Amino acid sequence: MGKKKNVTFDDIAKYTHFSKTTISRYFNHPDSLTLENQEIISKALTELNYQENKVAKILANGKTEFIGVIIPTFYHHYYAEILNQILSTYEDFGYKFLVFVGNEQEDTERRYIKELLAYHIEGMLILSHTIPSRELAQLQVPIVTIEREDQYVCSVNTDNYMGAIQACSLLARHQCDILLHINSPTDPSVPAYGRAQGFLDFCKEHQLEHRMYIQELGFTHETVKSHLAEILEDIERTYSGRKKGIFVSNDTHANVLLNLLIRKYGTLPDDYYLVGFDNSPASQEAVLPISTIGQQMDKLAYEAVSLLVDQMNERKKRKPVPLAEPIHKVITPILFRRETTEK
Template identity: 25%
Template sequence: MIKRSQVTITDIAKYVGMTNMTVSRALKKPDKVRPETREKILAAASELGYVPNAFASHLRSRKNRLIGLVTASVDNPFYSEVIKAISRAAKEHDYTIMLIDTDGSPELEDVAIDTLLSYQVAGIILSPVSDDASYRPIYLERLRKANLPVVMLDRTLDVTGFSRVVLDNRLAGKLIGELLVQKNIERVLTLTGPRSSQITRHRLAGLKEAYKEGGVPLTLEQRPGDYTLQPAYRDMAAHLRRGKLPEAVFGFNQLITLGAMRALHDAHVSRDDVLVVGIDRLPYADIFDVTIPCAVHDTYQLGHEAFRLLFEQTKDPTTVGREVTISATLIQ
């Protein structure tokens, strides 16, 4: 006996000695099949334990109303908010989102693109695993040949021809820098993403620009990580073990900032002794009366613009790819 989860229309067809088309018609359009044929097929389906693939049927009925969304860090609260915005915008236009989390793996990212292409999605919103200028994923050529609307989100590949929605990272870094300059802080520890990340470089450039314009000397130490909490915690703890506190710690995203705060807490270092600043709003911090100065971006606008650009291209494939930049504001 075939296992229940493996029974297909082909299995039923072989069992009753009929064609796949006849079996499919009997199961989906029974009025189109002679009663005796229908009864034989339905009896075989019941005996074999056939269960229709409801998901596949749903996709077939919604052809070209499916949009792929690929992200490297669905556990990042920043991306969770963006995904929610995209999902809401998609629902307004009767599209369904297929979300794939690559967990920072280039291999899983490649599989994700293949999967979405196989489902013949109407378009893809992609936040790649890396924004290193040298990163050239092997799926790029497949995307181009598919002639599919693609919008890159936040992290982008250094290639032409695709629309993108990005953050004003230089401004975000500069806003934090201006705040530190106002407080006359000279020694800053930056916990960043990878050194080669364009986002990291732009945020650092903005920070340095603020100090240069403010005329305050800057002693800067950079600890590169991967935009996740644990490396930031490790690097902050290692820095504290050296015994010399920075005047300020600058986390380059909310997970990094949270990692730094946890390390300071575990080392019994008061935030009165070290100023913690960051990029992205800390989720639910206000519940605990925790106030962290931060440069924030409108996650709703980011997600909404990504869907809008994709929607424009699905309606008019001749639409030229373009870039939208989301500004930053300082919250103290």
């Protein structure tokens, strides 16, 4: 059998009796055609069994349909899940993704950004924290950030402050004698700072005894486990015999703390109540499912890609109108009550 001939724009033009220019407009600027003509061409593509040549399209219009993504790490389960949700938006928007993991290395992430720009990506999603938004805003490509400093670029974030209030309210309703918060040092410009601020404000407003453990915990399991073991030793020594409500800044660390307690006692002691943050798979798959403040990661991803696509589409217009100022969207968190509080 002979090789099947690829259907060309010329073939489609002859079949529909339109010009090749009209066929090109259908693929690159369909809104410039009437709905009737769009339907005629669409039907012809089906009847001709047309298969689009993506490489030819890129060469023709310079649009790659690629979005670059910079993730800081995969140690925290949150990043794996949010990336999964970002990738799933392909069905809604038709964009593919080039993903780099920066591992919190500023020079590495700058090199990755240059690499992405060399691929002529149409936009970028930034989840890492190393490069200031002022610098990102100077790149000649639309950018949306998720859960990081965002003064000069568009962003989508969770209401972290509200999440902290939800966590503390749950622990207070269980009549804990002392509320404790475990977190890493966070710059006030980062949305996640709201977790510590919300904890502090709630405890002061309700005159609850509290303490914050704010220290670097590291980026590997062994390092995190070592630091949390030291914190747990201090908690046991200082608050022995008292009902302890612990709000941990993310599910990955909450799961490590839970494992330390279960290894020591065989179960979660009655005087410990534990809440995490993110509703990542780690909270659901833990030995005891962990109560947590759920970031709606499907909404975060969808809104971030949608906001980025809006900017990219605007740039494709003959007379694009730049944003007067960055757009910042905030997603409400959801409290999930599980076995580490509902005993």
